[in-house]
Amino acid sequence: MTFVAMKSVLLLAAAGGATAGFLLNSVDNVVTYWGQNSYGQGSGELAQQRLATYCADADIDVIPMAFLYQITTGLGGQPVVNFANQQNNCTLYSGTGLLKCLEIAEDIITCQSKYKKTILLSVGGATYTEGGFSSPDVAKQAAEKMWATFGPKQDESTLRPFGPAVIDGFDLDFETTMNNAAPFANRLRELMDQDTTKQYFLTAAPQCPYPDLADNEMLDGNTYFDAIFIQFYNNYCGVNSFVPGSAEQTNFNFKTWDTWARTVSANPDVKILLGVPANIGAAGTGYLPVSSLGPIIAYCKQFPSFAGVMMWDASQAYANIGFVTGVKEALLSTTSTPTSSLTNATAPLGTYKATPRRRMRRTGRIGQPEFIY
Template identity: 30%
Template sequence: SYLFNPRSKTNIAAYFGQSAATGRTSLLAQCSDLNQDIIILGFLTAISYNSSPFPRLELSASCPNAPTPLMTQFAPGLAHYPLLEEEIRLCQLRYGKKVMMSLGGRDKVLELRSESEARGFADLVWGLFGPVGSVDGGLRPFGAAVIDGIDLDKSDGRPAYWDVFGAQLRARFAQDKSKDYFLSAAPQCAFPDTSIPLGYLLQCNFVWPQFFNSPRCEISSDGFLDTLALWSRALSSGVSPLRDASAHSTRFLVGLPSREAAAGSDPLGPSDQVSVALLGESGRVYVLGWV
C-alpha cells in the first residue's frame, strides 16, 4: 500500500480547483493517480472579504458548494463544499495522499499589515482548515475534513510579515500530535522572490518555484540553470529551528505546468537541458505539476 514519504526523491505535487481541467476530473481521481503524492487546493484569495473578517475561498464552479447560515451571516466569502469534504477524507484514508490548502493565486493580493494580523490570520486559517474545534463547524468550508498543510502562492510584491504567519502556523502544527502537517510555497522563479520572504521559505517543507511564464528564468531560458542553483543553495544553506522533523531540509521542487494552457509559452525547451539540470541537483529537485 502507498505510504507518503516527505523525503522521497520522486514526490510529485499538483494543484486542483481553479482551472478548466478541474471540471473534467475530480479530487478523488487525482488522489487515485499513482503519479501524484500531494494535491493542493487552490485558492484562498483574500484575507478578508466584503467587510467580513473572514477570508474568501475561490474554487472551481464545478465543485458543488453552498453557504451555511453562519457563512451567509458572517463569512460571505466562504461556502461549504460537501463533496470535497468527503473526497479529502478518502484521499487521505484510502490513498494515503496529502491534501493541502493554497493561499493566493494569480493576480491576487494578500497583504499583512502587522505581526499581530499575521498571527491572527494564521490562527484563523488553522481554525478553518486544521483540526476541528477552534472555529464553529458551520464556518469550515470542508466541514470535519482536516487538511495536511498550507501552501502560499502569491506574486503581489507584499512580503511583509509572512514569515510571522509561517511561524505561527508552525506553532499550531506542533500542538497537534495526531499527524504531520506541512508548509509549502510557490514563489516566482526569479531569486530572491519579491512576494514570499526567505524567512517564510526556510520554514517550508516544500518550495516549488514556478519555472515558467518568466523569460529570465523559465526552464527553456538561458538563465534557468543559474537560477536553479541559486534556489538550491539558498534553501539548503538556511537552518530554521521552526521546521518540524518531517523533513530534515526544505525540499526543492521544480514548478512546471502539466498542460499547455497553464503556460503562455512552451516551458520545457530542450530536453537535454532539463536532464542536465535535474542530474546536477540530484536529490534536491522534485516536480510540481500545474494543472
C-alpha cells in the same frame, strides 16, 4: 455524505494508520495543483473533475487545492476560497463569502484515507490583493483563524468549509509583496507542530528569479518550510532556458535555489520541486514536452534539495495525455547528469525581477470569481 458520516470515515482512516503521500526524502514526488480548471472546459472529460478523480492517479502524490484568495477581507470576516467549476455543489454560509463544500470534504477524506495523498490548501494566487497584515499580531490572529477553519476541529462555533476533514498543510502562493508574511507563516508552523497526531507540511510557491520578491520575507531565513514549489516558467529562468548537456546553466537557476536551500533557508533540509506547466496553454512561456523535461529532471537530481516535480495544473495535465505518467517515469529513472561541479558547488545568489504569471479571470456560477491561469 453528511458531515457526521464523514467524521466516522475520518476516524476509521486514522485508526487504520493512513499516511500522507509527500515523501521529503524522495526525488520522485509529483505535485499537481487542483481547483482552477485552468484548461477552461466547462463540461465533458476535459473539464476539471472532482478532487478524488486525481487522487486515484497513482502517479500523483500531493495536491494543493487552489486557491484561498481572501484571508481577512471576506464578507463576515471569513476567508474566501474558489475552486472554479468544482464549487458548483457548494453552498455559502449565511452572511459570509465562505463556502460549505460537502463533496470536496468527502473527497479530501477519500484522498487521504483510500489513496494516501497529501492534500494542501494553497493560499494566495494572482488575485490575492490584501497585501498582508497591518501588524505581526494581526498576522498571527489570521493564522489562528486559518488553523481553526481548515485544521483539526476545535469548537462548534467555527465555520468549516470541509467539516471534519483536515488538510495536510498550507501552501503559500503570494504573487505580490506581503506585509508581515513571516509572522503569519510562522504561526501556522507553530500550530501545525503542536499537533502531533499527524504530519503537516508548510510549502511556498515562489517564481524562479532569485530572490522572489513576493515571498522574500519568509524565504530569507525567517520561516521553516518543508518544501518549495518553484515556478520555473513565465520567466527568463524557466525550464525553456535549460541548455542540454551543459554543466553550468546561465539562466536556468535551480543551482542558485539549491544554494539558498543549504545556506539561507531556516530549514537546511528544505526540499525543492521543479515547477512546470502541464500543457502548452498552462503558462505564457515555459511549457516543454516530457521528452524535453527528462534531461532537466536528470540535471536537477544532482542537487541534494531536489524532491520532484510540481505541475500546473490537473486539468491541463489530463488534457495532455501521458504528461503525468511521463514525468513520473522520468523521476523514477536512475539516469542523472553527473558533473564534477554540481554536488559541492555553491552558486552566487543574485537579484532579479520576476515576471507575473499569465492568468485570466471570469465569473463563477454562484457569484464568486472563477480564476484561470
